[in-house]
Amino acid sequence: MMQLAGHHALVTGGGTGVGRAIALALAAQGVRVTITGRREAPLRETAGGQAEMGWITGDVTQAADMSRVVAQAARDRGPVTIAIANAGAAESKPFAKTTVQDLDAMLSVNLHGVFNLWQAALPGMREAGRGRLIVIASTAGLKGYPYVSGYVAAKHAVVGLTRSLALELARTPITVNAICPGFAETPMLEESIDNIVAKTGRSREEAAKSLASGNPQGRFVQPDEVADAVLWLAGDGASAVTGQAISVSGGET
DSSP: OOOSTTOEEEEETTTSHHHHHHHHHHHHTTOEEEEEESOHHHHHHHHTTOTTEEEEEOOTTOHHHHHHHHHHHHHHHSOOOEEEEOOOOOOOOOGGGOOHHHHHHHHIIIIIHHHHHHHHHHHHHHHHTOEEEEEEOOGGGTSOOTTOHHHHHHHHHHHHHHHHHHHHTTTTTEEEEEEEESSBSSHHHHHHHHHHHHHHOOOHHHHHHHHHTTSTTSSOBOHHHHHHHHHHHHSGGGTTOOSOEEEESTTOO
16 A cells, blocks of 8 residues: 655656646645656746755656656655656647647657656666556547647547556556546646637637536636546555546536
8 A cells, every 4th residue: 555655756747737736736745746847947936945846857758868857856855656747738730730740749748758757667666566657648538629639649549558558567566547637727728728819819718718618517627636636546545546547527528
């Protein structure tokens, strides 16, 4: 069984949005936390001088970078026993205008970034005899959305990776799960709203309402709600939960 206090969590994309909320929630539970991302400023601001939270710049799309980040994090704060692949990006284009390069970009951060983190973190978890591999995927991993085919394809692939790896590790104390939020109130959402405004001429209020309308609760998911799901999956009560894609979406199907 896995107690949260005293464990070490690595969170990619941990400087802003959902990643920031996850990092702060884990730290509040006594977890040693390392956050990583490409930009130093938000990482430094989120860590905020907390003794038990550190930051390391790194690019999830580069396998060597993730190996370096995990190794340095382990040296600084002990073995990484909770690895949360949160970094992601979305681009909106009609399929007919989507290039192979656009698709590769979506796969690079949203799929390869998860693969790179988990491959780097798994050996240490095996050695420690415990672990949680968690990805912040999306409802786009469970259903289709128009004009984001590359993003949807990448998120579906991540859910498949989660289910497959969970079966490989089922006889070990390491679980593998995906959390699939609907539209969450984050900087990425603001970019989506900006994109709608620019392309349609609608107001920001109208654009936001159109996105929120897909949620039966009629609102955006809050980052803290995703963080709460992470705390559950990382804790004792979820030891039998693996290979799951858990929708945090207000009932969206």
